[in-house]
Amino acid sequence: MSVAVPFLLLLLAAMFASYHRMRLAYWAAMTASLLVVAWLLGANGVATIVAALIVAAIAIPLLVPQFRKPRITTPLLKFYTRLLPPLSDTERTALEAGTVGFEGELFSGKPDWDKLLSLPKPELTAEEQAFLDGPCEQLCRMTNDWDITHVRADLPPELWEFVKEHKFFGLNIPKEYGGLGFSALMNHKVIQKLASISTVVSSTVGVPNSLGPAELLMHYGTDEQKSEYLPRLADGREVPCFALTGPFAGSDATSIPDYGIVCMGDWNGANVLGFRLTLNKRYITLAPVATLIGVAFRMYDPDGLLGDKKDIGISLALVPRDTPGLDIGRRHFPLNSPFQNGPIHGKDIFVPLSQLIGGEDYAGKGWQMLMECLSIGRSITLPSTASGGAKLAAVVTGAYARIRKQFGLSVGRFEGVEEALARIAGKAYAISALSQATAAAVARGENPAVPSTIAKYHCTQMGREVVIDAMDVHGGKGIILGPRNYLGRAWQATPISITVEGANIMTRSLMIFGQGAILCHPWVMKEMKSAQLEDPVARIDQFDDALFGHIGFAFSNAVRSLWFGLTSARIGKAPGDDYTRRFYRKLDRYSAALALMADTSMLLLGGKLKFKESLSGRLGDVLSQLYICSSMLKRYEDEGRPAGDRPLLAWAFHDAINKIETALSGALRNFPIRPIGYVLWMLIFPWGRRAQAPSDQLGHRAASLLMTPCDARQRMGDGVFLAPTANNPAGRIDSYLPKVILAEPVERKFLKALKNSDIEALEFDAQLDEGVREGWITADERKQLEELRAMTLDAITVDDFEAWELRAASFDRLAGVGDSRAAA
Template identity: 80%
Template sequence: MSTVLGLIAPPLILLLAGAFVAYHRLRLAAWVALSGTLLVAAWFLGAHRTTTLVCAGLMLLVALPLLIPFLRKPLITSPLLGFYTKLLPPLSDTERTALESGTVGFEGELFSGKPDWDKLLSLPKPELTAEEQAFLDGPCAELCRRTNDWDITHVRADLPPELWDYIKQNKFFGLNIPKEYGGLGFSALMNHKVIQKLAAVSSVVSSTVGVPNSLGPAELLMHYGTEEQKRYYLPRLADGREVPCFALTGPFAGSDATSIPDYGIVCEGEWNGAKVLGIRLTLNKRYITLAPVATLIGVAFRMYDPDGLLGDTKDIGISLALVPRDTAGLEIGRRHFPLNSPFQNGPIKGRDVFVPLSQLIGGEDCAGQGWRMLMECLSIGRSITLPSTASGGSKMGAVVTGAYARIRKQFGLSVGRFEGVEEALARIAGRAYACSALSEATAAAVARGENPAVPSTIAKYHCTEMGREVARDVMDVHGGKGIILGPRNYAGRNWQSVPIAITVEGANIMTRSLMIFGQGAILCHPWVMKEMKAAQLEDPRARLDQFDDALFGHISYAISNAVRAWWFGLTGTRIGSTPGGEYTRRCYRKLNRYSAALAVMADTSMLLLGGKLKFKESLSGRLGDVLSQLYIISAMLKRYEDQGRPVADHPLLAWAFHDAVHKIELALSGALRNFPIRPVGWLLWAVIFPWGRRAQAPSDRLGHRAASLLMTPCEARDRLADGLFLDPCENNPAGRVNSYLSKVILAEPVERKFLKALKNSDIQALDFEAQLDEGVREGWITAEERRQLEELREMTLDTIMVDDFESWELRSAGYVEDAPPATGGARLAAA
């Protein structure tokens, strides 16, 4: 062995053995055994003796204190526990409840740096029962068929009475209520499918059905209600005798129940002719969906017992109660008007509203438990109602815009063939594909019995944001067709209603910057929650023992992820065994890399910034973007596997995948370039991006393939349209346009032949019908082809036509000519 090699071999052995052990997540003892064996071999092969001995000594100096518990715990763990306790940010009871309220599914694997893909792929395929499918194809399709969105949004600003009756009679308000209580007993997956189908036809109808089946009295009663409450209220909610709403949001606290100003004082009062112990409520709520028509109001308030009627606790805490509409002192206000999507929504006020303790959800035993109850149920709305609404709108926008872009022609060419339009179609296709997979994945998690706190915020934020992006591109492709409202317009109302979903259930800005990574970093991390719980134990011995296990598990995990992130970046993730077929194996490898990079960034940020991290919202938002895109890709890959790896879907999967990994690298790059401690950011850049950022946005060629799928009848397009109501009935202009696509394609060769002959002739006829007559006489087309071209003209006209109105038809029903401007509507909802 040469002198130089003899000198560098021993330290190189320690480093390479350490990297190997860390990459494969072996124990410290494995590093000692492997390093010792290699050092002995190097000794006999002629390595420099002094260097070898020094390296052996260093190895033992590091390993022995760590491997011997009675040395490690007092010398290392105990001082670090004291430091950690000072570093740990103080958690309020409400923050702790929020963090502990959810369960962790596969998103925890994404935070591990080494995802176990078998766990993802072994999850059961989301499927409806025969009964659920029959309801979706029967009553749900019939509700869509009866829905006239123009009549609802412009003429009535409400559902017609017969539609309200149909919804109640068919128990649309009781989708999730168990059969034993009079409901349909459907799964969360079925809830998703129903809302998705309705949302593609009318956002007003979908929200009307969606809200009672998400966060509201029924959901809370099923989880926490007393048996008496369930037996009385659930059957009435299921069949529509009671229309529910839930009053949380107020003018000064928004949806932040921890700052809620509404209060209830424990006192004696009269209820149904008897004197009972109860609560006298004072409340001021707004933005309450279904409030104007609700008969049963769920109310969140802070409960106080100043006279000690229930015990020694004066401030009992946030509680939830059911208040019938006709309760004395309760005032249902006038309606809000949310962006021309006039679902029933309005304010609720009340002063000295007395209800007995039996009206507390869960009874007296649940007094003060309202925050926990809300946290455990909020994920339903975020997991299902809003993502499903966005998915339905995105999927409908994709298939109908594809048909429109093929039918609509400019300069003798379908507008979808222009590269600028093609770019928009590719974005629509890819994002609709991703949105559909993400919304189904979170609904399936709820159906499996999980409470997916982190996935629910990911789904709510990214589905509604993708829905907004799709709606924007749909409007751009449709041009004038999209901006002229009327019965023929199927795009404009969706565009107007998109910001509503982005605003409710927690505004998206806050969801991204505070919630996704803020919850994920603690809830999904394999060691952080264990360390936090260990540090708070009262028993000193148990505290030290459990913290020791968690701490050194965390250290090993952090070193492993640093090595894995660097190795994956260095090799471009071209090496390593992963699941999937030949087409998707590279996808899983890339996800392994970005999972390790996220873990490294998260650990470094939490270690160096500590409690200040919660105020670094830009950093938190970017790391949340990485976690979100990892979860979205996982959802797409799972569905691709569940559907039998369809080759026809490759352009959609590839476009959405490349778009997501490009966003991941942009987010990581932004986090590193703006890391608060700049030298650390530079060092992490060398670990995560040793060759720089390499991921690119989807190529034009890939975009062309994705866009073409939307404009051509094919199995990939049919799968994307699965679950939509596309019947070409009078009330469904989008369904009519979609139904024309195959006939238009069949007529295109005849149209080209006719136009070419017409261009090269000397025929003087200018009228289309006269030109067709000449074409038949000249033999350019047959009589049957003439009928085909006439049908093509009719279908094209129905596709591109917009509506017009008399001026009086567009005026408000309350408009009086020459009257002074109305001022009543300007009153503050909070007043």
């Protein structure tokens, strides 16, 4: 036998053991057995002995703890400690905040899909469904978005009263405190539905139920604070806001300059211990109407009234609106989406320590409190808003594209429009699945720090792309504002969602991978924590376990990446049905590639990695798309694997995989250490890139679903407000679709006969009269065509106004010309 055989067996055994993540002892025993068999079958003796010595040289030192720990682990621990980037307390708090769910599996390189598929299907209780079908539906029917956004720049009084009376501000507040006690999933469903009729209404309801006084009180408030404030927040007697950002502290909330100096002062006639608060906040949603303001500030104790620590740190307090010195400023005007938003100012406002959220025990713990609650709010409000808008845009744009005709053909039949419809359909499907997945995680009791950033970034980003395509399909219908326009305000509002709760640029380039690489990685956090232990024995023992687990993990992902690349992920065990099994295999491949890239980047770049934002952003894109695909597959399974949804799932999946390969390719081509980039490319893309954008044929199938009544289209519209009411032109257009389709054969028959006739009538009604007389159509078909014309006209008509109707009401007062409406 050839001299190469023992070394080939050694290599194959190593790859097999790495792929399956076998323990080192098992690899050594397996390799030794193979070498013995090879020797007995006539393999070259010298080669066999050399191969055996290589196995012994690796296995013996690593399998003997008394040798490994002092001679290998201890020097590596010293090197690791020097390599470990310094972390500030705020960075450490942010990294350790939250829990790890299935996203940890995606970072493992070998996802356990049973964990995903065994998660309970997200479902509402009967009480929650009744609220969604009752008060929430009624609120949508009461909402006139044009009146809110153009006429009043606010909700009308009856809407304010309705949301308070029906406890929309207390969706999550427990029943024992007068709230509704609904789940996070229900919160998602309510915001999604309200966003489909008015983003002003959805944000007004969403903010009190996400990051704000109620959420913070439920987690950290004292019993007295909960009993005093939660019932009043639940029934709307108190309207909350939370003041975090300011002119010099936007996304970098840890640098807030607002401060409170601990001192004695008067409060309700008594001299008590508190702090003098000076603040300058802006962009605070609900501030203009808020009665209870949550404030983040840095607390100082120069006189040592609380102890020896002078800089206590970021703290959170509740400040009633009527507190002397507090100034609620004038309103901001966010892009013609006039939800209540404005600045808050104050200087030397005295607030007692009893107003600290959680009391004195939580002084200085505000950043930790925010990090633990921010991800909950970020998981629901903005993703749900994007989901409501995208789902509505999908079904209504599909109906409009079928109804609207140019050159005698529905515009949705033109391939250019079809491409836009396919993008709308696929992205709306992805947004819906992603937003529901993060809400469901919160409902299960998780605190999904990494998924929340993924959902916030990608739902709002894809939501913007959906409304861009929807506007293009609608053309003039989309750009003329008025009561009939259901897209214009969404177009104007999308940058707001992109900007708030952490600007999207920062979220992508810093947060997704920055948090995920440490929080979700199976070994990195363990290594970091073990390296900081005080006990030297425990430090070495725990670091030893984590380090060699990490080394085996890295080898495994290198082998798995190469194998999946060579086989194009066509071989291997995977869950799912015959249609989706290939999808799971692809995700296995890119999970291994992500883990390999992450380990290599962290090892070679160390602390410099957090400054390589382009690399971090691209690796964050890979993690994000893996999570989005997982969410879509979970939705597909939960809904019973509906065959009708397959074009939507496939389009969104192939789009995501193409984005994964684009991100990996960009990261590898621009890897800071170029030779390492070339080696990684050969491991991940041994045959080059293979993923492609969704095909035109698949796009045609996805677009057709939006223009045809079917179960898949109905599921797309589930959870949004589509009632064909006077205040909902989008719902009316959607309701026309079945009748329009039934009338299409009659319309084609009539137009063909008209074209081949010598009738001179120019008016539509006269042409119909001639058609009945000539026998082209029956009297009933004439009524059908008249109804078709009326529905088409309602769908395509845009608004027009008198000049005075478009002027701000203050214009006439400032100009001193009196009531121009009366003059008109």
